[in-house]
Structures are given as structure tokens and as C-alpha cells.
Amino acid sequence: MLFLPVSTELTGPSWVLSYICGMEQLFSYEQLFSFSKAIFQKIGCTEADAFTATTVLLSADLRGVDSHGVARLSGYVRLWDAKRINASPAIKIIHETPSTAVVDGDSGLGLVVAPAAMQVAIDKAKAVGTGWVSVQNSNHFGIAGIHAMMALPHDMIGIAMTNASALVAPTFSTEKLLGTNPIAVAIPAGEEQAFVADFATTTAANGKLEILQRKNEPTPLGWVQTKEGSPSINAAELKQGGALLPLGGDRDHGSHKGYMLGSIVDIFSAILSGANYGPWVPPFPAYIPMPENMPGKGIGHFFGAMRIDAFRPAADFKTNMDQWIRRFKTAETVKGIDSVIIPGEPETAMEAFRRENGIPLLQAVSDDLKALGQQFEVAL
Amino acid sequence: MLFLPVSTELTGPSWVLSYICGMEQLFSYEQLFSFSKAIFQKIGCTEADAFTATTVLLSADLRGVDSHGVARLSGYVRLWDAKRINASPAIKIIHETPSTAVVDGDSGLGLVVAPAAMQVAIDKAKAVGTGWVSVQNSNHFGIAGIHAMMALPHDMIGIAMTNASALVAPTFSTEKLLGTNPIAVAIPAGEEQAFVADFATTTAANGKLEILQRKNEPTPLGWVQTKEGSPSINAAELKQGGALLPLGGDRDHGSHKGYMLGSIVDIFSAILSGANYGPWVPPFPAYIPMPENMPGKGIGHFFGAMRIDAFRPAADFKTNMDQWIRRFKTAETVKGIDSVIIPGEPETAMEAFRRENGIPLLQAVSDDLKALGQQFEVAL
Numbered sequence: 050m051l052f053l054p055v056s057t058e059l060t061g062p063s064w065v066l067s068y069i070c071g072m073e074q075l076f077s078y079e080q081l082f083s084f085s086k087a088i089f090q091k092i093g094c095t096e097a098d099a100f101t102a103t104t105v106l107l108s109a110d111l112r113g114v115d116s117h118g119v120a121r122l123s124g125y126v127r128l129w130d131a132k133r134i135n136a137s138p139a140i141k142i143i144h145e146t147p148s149t150a151v152v153d154g155d156s157g158l159g160l161v162v163a164p165a166a167m168q169v170a171i172d173k174a175k176a177v178g179t180g181w182v183s184v185q186n187s188n189h190f191g192i193a194g195i196h197a198m199m200a201l202p203h204d205m206i207g208i209a210m211t212n213a214s215a216l217v218a219p220t221f222s223t224e225k226l227l228g229t230n231p232i233a234v235a236i237p238a239g240e241e242q243a244f245v246a247d248f249a250t251t252t253a254a255n256g257k258l259e260i261l262q263r264k265n266e267p268t269p270l271g272w273v274q275t276k277e278g279s280p281s282i283n284a285a286e287l288k289q290g291g292a293l294l295p296l297g298g299d300r301d302h303g304s305h306k307g308y309m310l311g312s313i314v315d316i317f318s319a320i321l322s323g324a325n326y327g328p329w330v331p332p333f334p335a336y337i338p339m340p341e342n343m344p345g346k347g348i349g350h351f352f353g354a355m356r357i358d359a360f361r362p363a364a365d366f367k368t369n370m371d372q373w374i375r376r377f378k379t380a381e382t383v384k385g386i387d388s389v390i391i392p393g394e395p396e397t398a399m400e401a402f403r404r405e406n407g408i409p410l411l412q413a414v415s416d417d418l419k420a421l422g423q424q425f426e427v428a429l
Numbered sequence: 430m431l432f433l434p435v436s437t438e439l440t441g442p443s444w445v446l447s448y449i450c451g452m453e454q455l456f457s458y459e460q461l462f463s464f465s466k467a468i469f470q471k472i473g474c475t476e477a478d479a480f481t482a483t484t485v486l487l488s489a490d491l492r493g494v495d496s497h498g499v500a501r502l503s504g505y506v507r508l509w510d511a512k513r514i515n516a517s518p519a520i521k522i523i524h525e526t527p528s529t530a531v532v533d534g535d536s537g538l539g540l541v542v543a544p545a546a547m548q549v550a551i552d553k554a555k556a557v558g559t560g561w562v563s564v565q566n567s568n569h570f571g572i573a574g575i576h577a578m579m580a581l582p583h584d585m586i587g588i589a590m591t592n593a594s595a596l597v598a599p600t601f602s603t604e605k606l607l608g609t610n611p612i613a614v615a616i617p618a619g620e621e622q623a624f625v626a627d628f629a630t631t632t633a634a635n636g637k638l639e640i641l642q643r644k645n646e647p648t649p650l651g652w653v654q655t656k657e658g659s660p661s662i663n664a665a666e667l668k669q670g671g672a673l674l675p676l677g678g679d680r681d682h683g684s685h686k687g688y689m690l691g692s693i694v695d696i697f698s699a700i701l702s703g704a705n706y707g708p709w710v711p712p713f714p715a716y717i718p719m720p721e722n723m724p725g726k727g728i729g730h731f732f733g734a735m736r737i738d739a740f741r742p743a744a745d746f747k748t749n750m751d752q753w754i755r756r757f758k759t760a761e762t763v764k765g766i767d768s769v770i771i772p773g774e775p776e777t778a779m780e781a782f783r784r785e786n787g788i789p790l791l792q793a794v795s796d797d798l799k800a801l802g803q804q805f806e807v808a809l
Binding site for chain 2: 146149151181220250296320345355372383386389
């Protein structure tokens with residue numbers, strides 16, 4: 050989750066420019082959309098799947114989660130090239146009850162598999178109040194939040210999580226056994242905008258380490274450890290055998306809680322579905338060999354949808370949500386901060402800004418996209 | 430969650446004695462059970478309710494969560510005395526669908542309301558795969574983990590959460606708007622013992638601050654803040670207008686994630702059910718006045734049960750869980766640590782030890798219980 054102090058500069062270009070430090074070129078959403086969709090079609094996606102994959106992928110750029118957006122497009126293509134992604138998957142339910150299902154993604158793009166699985170959860174919630182879907186045989190699904198948000202127009206709470214390749218050491222370990230394993234929860238409100246939490250279960254996301262590496266700056270203590278498990282402030286520690294740390298950072302600050310959260314995401318996503326878990330989750334970069342003796346199929350996700358009126362009349366719920374949001378938003382703040390942030394608020398503001406003003410891409414990213422375009426004869 | 434390094438001393442009295450520093454008298458489980466049950470009956474609970482309440486309350490003492498066990502018995506009695514707890518509640522489902530329910534606890538002991546609501550979740554899971562129950566009009570329910578664990582014998586995953594009176598400041602705020610809002614998830618395994626996570630969504634639980642206060646020691650940075658919102662290491666900061674901090678501690682270390690987790694617990698427990706939320710949750714100490722303009726009824730809880738075989742054959746799931754647990758347990762460790770801890774492992778060891786060797790109580794706690802016994806003519 051993008052989570053920055055809301056200030057008067059939030060909607061102005063100076064704030065955006067300071068945030069995007071080092072980014073150089075602006076592209077319109079429409080431009081990136083038509084480019085990405087064409088690329089997905091070139092690798093064999095149907096038009097409908099390419100549309101879905103592009104919508105999900107670019108939702109990250111719109112919402113300010115630049116690490117998970119179009120910058121990853123060529124990574125997905127390389128996975129397809131390495132035959133780790135099936136561009137025309139037969140996504141199917143392989144087991145179900147009235148409120149649950151396991152979906153086999155048939156090695157498809159997670160960007161396509163995830164919305165299909167979330168739709169199953171929503172349909173089940175329509176029928177019996179809630180729907181819960183665990184997914185095997187998938188790939189990276191972009192940002193978790195966008196899938197959880199699919200529930201909102203149905204007056205449902207949406208939940209999305211996924212496991213990912215291991216970068217995180219459990220408390221007291223030197224081994225990387227968990228991914229950054231994000232959790233997203235989207236909750237409808239009435240007049241206020243929806244509450245949308247979306248966060249990795251680590252202290253900091255890997256993308257933030259990359260930004261610090263580019264700036265040649267240290268990390269705060271509690272983000273990474275050395276390969277021996279000692280505290281470190283080296284933003285490049287992962288390249289030297291170190292690991293990301295679970296939310297909390299160290300035992301004194303509750304890292305066992307981050308470790309538990311990441312573990313729960315891993316188990317719900319992969320052991321309930323029959324996907325790979327722990328250190329056996331397939332890597333995103335296609336050049337990294339697959340783990341040996343994989344116990345399951347592909348990457349795992351977990352989705353939930355809960356119909357509000359399966360609990361209370363939606364109008365009553367929304368009245369209380371509005372009161373909750375307003376009470377928190379107007380709470381007294383520490384000096385120098387204008388207001389407490391409601392989860393999802395900065396991303397919505399960012400989306401409005403970027404839809405109007407364009408999406409800034411690092412030179413390296415736009416160069417990469419142009420090379421991809423040349424390979425597939427698609428103009429950016 | 431009790432989460433200490435597993436070491437060779439774990440099962441020996443020296444480890445227990447060093448952990449329980451300051452505790453003086455040992456009581457057998459049976460002794461505390463018959464005393465507590467008699468007290469609950471004296472305030473008007475049926476024998477069955479008194480049995481349930483005692484089982485839940487003392488599970489905290491057995492599992493090493495001393496702050497939530499029999500030390501709170503007189504606190505529950507004072508709430509009854511203040512007419513904030515109804516000893517003979519008519520607990521009822523006020524709304525339901527095949528996979529959901531809202532339960533009204535009728536101001537009953539949370540220790541009794543919670544197991545009843547969790548049973549509803551389990552029954553619904555038997556019928557349609559999963560069950561989800563939000564509870565209004567309840568009181569403090571002891572430790573979350575014991576309710577989640579009710580699912581285990583049914584080959585189900587159990588989930589339990591509750592809100593609590595506000596002690597925690599959201600990121601960037603100086604106001605206390607959230608409780609320590611714990612989350613528990615219990616997941617069955619095969620030959621290995623179950624995975625049981627149970628943790629407050631703050632950096633540290635309030636009980637740990639009390640231990641440091643007694644020892645006159647400072648807290649690590651990131652546990653509490655002053656009333657102005659500055660970092661503090663004063664274990665008594667809450668008494669001076671300060672606040673507990675969400676898991677993460679500060680913005681750089683992901684406190685917004687702890688704030689989001691605590692908020693999700695609050696909303697699932699109270700806004701889905703019609704209980705009180707945020708700063709309006711009733712306090713545990715009976716001498717603290719109730720908040721003004723309360724928007725709901727009592728305290729809220731949220732429970733979930735997911736049948737494993739609603740996703741996959743339970744045997745396959747358990748085989749994978751055993752592999753997961755063994756892989757993590759045998760992971761390489763940082764120097765000085767014997768093994769990575771699986772959530773629930775230290776509590777199970779503690780329970781075995783205390784069932785055999787007794788439960789140590791602080792002098793102040795046993796004095797308080799004896800006074801309570803005199804009041805109700807029950808011998809400890």
C-alpha cells in the first residue's frame with residue numbers, strides 16, 4: 050500500500066514529482082493500456098483476457114504501486130517465453146461446496162486467473178452469504194487490492210492474498226522461506242470512499258529497497274538482515290544472501306507477528322489449494338531456475354467475498370462505516386501531519402491524478418517497454 | 430501469543446521461573462478451576478456456562494498468557510457487579526444466511542458468548558463449507574486462540590478476533606482509537622501439532638508493559654508514544670496520556686500495517702455485527718465510565734470456520750502442513766537459537782508443563798482471588 054502523509058501537496062505535481070524521484074517520462078493511461086493489451090494479445094491471450102490482464106496490471110500504476118505495474122510487463126512476457134505461463138489457460142473449478150472452491154489456473158497469467166477466481170467467490174457470496182476460493186497453478190497476480198475491490202460494487206467485503214517466492218526469513222532464521230505475501234481487504238462505505246487495505250506482511254516491500262539502492266541510501270533498521278541474520282541497513286543486502294524481515298522487524302518489535310501473518314497467507318493460498326508453498330514457490334524472474342522437488346502446482350492465491358447484508362442491512366453498515374472513517378480522519382494528529390490516513394485514500398487520490406496527468410515511468414522502464422514493442426512490432 | 434525461543438530449558442522449571450519473574454505461589458489447574466467455576470456460579474451463571482467460562486478463562490493461564498487468565502476473574506465479577514455483564518444471557522442468532530450469522534450476546538460473559546458463536550460458525554461450515562459469525566453485545570472473551578482452536582477437532586481452520594477498548598493510536602494520531610484487537614488462526618496438521626497463531630495487532634501487548642513497570646525497566650522504542658505522539662520508552666506512558674502503537678511501531682517500520690490490521694478486526698467484529706467500535710468500545714475496568722454516544726451494543730467479535738475438505742481432502746492438506754511445519758522448524762537459525770518456532774508450539778509446551786506442575790500466580794493475584802473467595806464464601 051502506498052501510504053504517505055496526506056498534505057496540501059497531495060494533488061499537486063510537486064508532491065508527485067518528489068515521490069517519483071528519478072522518473073522521467075509521462076505516458077497516458079490510454080497509451081499504456083493499448084500497448085500492454087496488444088502485447089498480451091501477441092503472446093496469445095484472447096482479447097478479453099488481454100483486456101483483463103491490462104486492467105489489473107495498470108491498476109498498480111494508477112494507484113502508485115509502480116513496482117507492480119507496467120514495469121513488470123516484460124517480466125510476464127519472459128515467463129511466457131520460458132513456458133512458465135500459459136497464455137490461453139482453461140481456468141476451472143476442481144472442487145467446490147456452496148461457499149468454497151478450489152480453482153486451477155492452468156498456469157495462466159495471475160492477472161487473468163485472479164479476477165476469474167474472485168468472481169467465483171462473489172457468485173458464491175450472492176448465493177450463500179460468503180464465498181472463499183483458494184487457487185493453485187497460477188502466477189503473479191499484480192496488486193492484491195484490485196482483486197479485493199471487485200467485491201465493492203456488489204456491497205460485499207473483498208479479501209485477496211497471494212504467496213510469492215521466498216525473500217523473507219522467519220523470526221530467528223537465516224533462511225528465506227516466505228514471500229512478501231500481501232493481504233488486501235476492501236470494505237464498502239456509504240458517502241465516504243471505501244476502506245482499502247493492501248499491504249505486504251513484511252516491514253517494507255522489496256520495491257522500496259530498490260528505490261534506496263538507486264539513491265544509494267541505507268534502509269532503516271528492521272527492514273533486512275544479513276545472511277548470518279544480523280541487523281543491517283544495507284539496501285542491497287538481499288543480493289548478498291540476506292533476507293527481508295517480517296512486519297515488526299525483530300523479535301522485540303513483534304516480527305513473530307509478521308512471520309505468522311505471512312505464514313497464514315502462505316497456507317491459505319497454497320496448502321488449501323495444492324499450490325507450492327514456503328521455499329518452493331516459483332520465482333518471478335524467468336532466469337531463476339525453478340525450485341527442486343516442488344510439492345504443488347504454481348503459485349497460490351486466496352480470495353474471499355462477504356455480502357454485507359448476510360450480516361446486517363447494507364445501509365446500516367455503511368452509516369457506521371462513514372462514522373468510523375470520519376472519526377479516524379478527524380482524529381488529532383502528531384505535529385506536522387494534517388490528518389490520519391484512511392487506508393486506500395492516497396491511492397484513490399493518486400489514481401485521479403494519474404488518470405488526468407499521466408503515469409510517469411523511469412527511463413529504464415520506458416526503454417524496456419520500447420524494446421518489448423520492437424520485439425512484437427507494437428508501437429508504444 | 431507467547432513466543433519465546435525454544436531452548437533446552439523450555440520444559441524445565443528454571444525457564445518457567447525466569448519467565449514468571451515475580452510470581453510466587455503455585456496453584457493446581459484443578460484448584461483454580463473449581464474456584465473459578467464456583468465464583469461464576471455464585472454470580473448467577475448456570476453450571477454449564479460456569480464450566481465453559483472457566484475452561485476458556487484458564488486456558489490463558491495454561492498457555493502462559495497470564496494477563497488474560499484467572500488474574501482477570503475479579504475484573505469480570507466487578508463488571509457483573511456494575512450490571513455491565515448479564516450472567517444468564519439469552520444468546521441468540523438475530524440474522525443469518527447459510528454461511529453467516531450475527532449473534533447477539535445479550536451482554537453475557539464473552540467467555541460464554543464466544544464459544545456459542547464459534548459453534549454456530551462450525552455448524553455452518555459443516556453444512557456449506559465455511560461459517561462466519563459476527564457478534565454484538567458481548568464482553569471480553571479471554572484469549573482469542575482458544576476459540577479458534579475449537580475448529581481443530583472438526584478438521585477445520587478456525588479464526589477468531591475481537592475488538593477491545595481503545596488504547597492504540599493510529600499512525601500519525603495522538604488519539605487512542607483502537608484496541609489491541611487480536612487475531613487468532615488455528616490450522617490443523619497431521620502428525621505435527623496444529624499451527625496456532627494468536628497475536629495482538631500492536632507491537633506489544635499491554636501485559637508486557639505492566640511487567641516492565643513492575644521491574645521499573647524501559648520499553649524498546651516503538652511500543653508506546655507520549656500524549657503528543659513522540660517516541661517513548663516509558664513503560665508507564667499510557668497512564669500519562671500516551672498510547673500503545675500499532676504493530677510496526679512507526680511509519681518507517683510499517684505501523685500503518687498494524688493500524689490497518691487493527692481496523693479490519695474492529696470493522697469485522699463490530700460494524701458487521703452492530704457492536705461498538707473505535708473509541709466507543711466499552712472498557713474492561715468497571716470503574717471507568719462507559720463512552721458517551723455509543724453507536725452499537727457491547728463489544729464485538731468475529732469468528733470463522735473453514736472445513737478443510739471444502740477445499741481438498743483433509744489427508745492431503747495435512748501431509749502438506751506437516752511438510753511445511755518440518756521445513757520451517759528445521760530451518761537454519763541465527764546464532765544462539767536452537768530452532769525456528771512454529772506458532773502455538775511454546776503454548777502447547779507451557780500447557781503440558783503447567784498441567785503437571787501447577788500455575789504460578791503473583792502474590793497480588795492470589796491475594797485478590799482470596800478476597801474474592803471471602804466475598805462469595807468460596808475457598809481457594
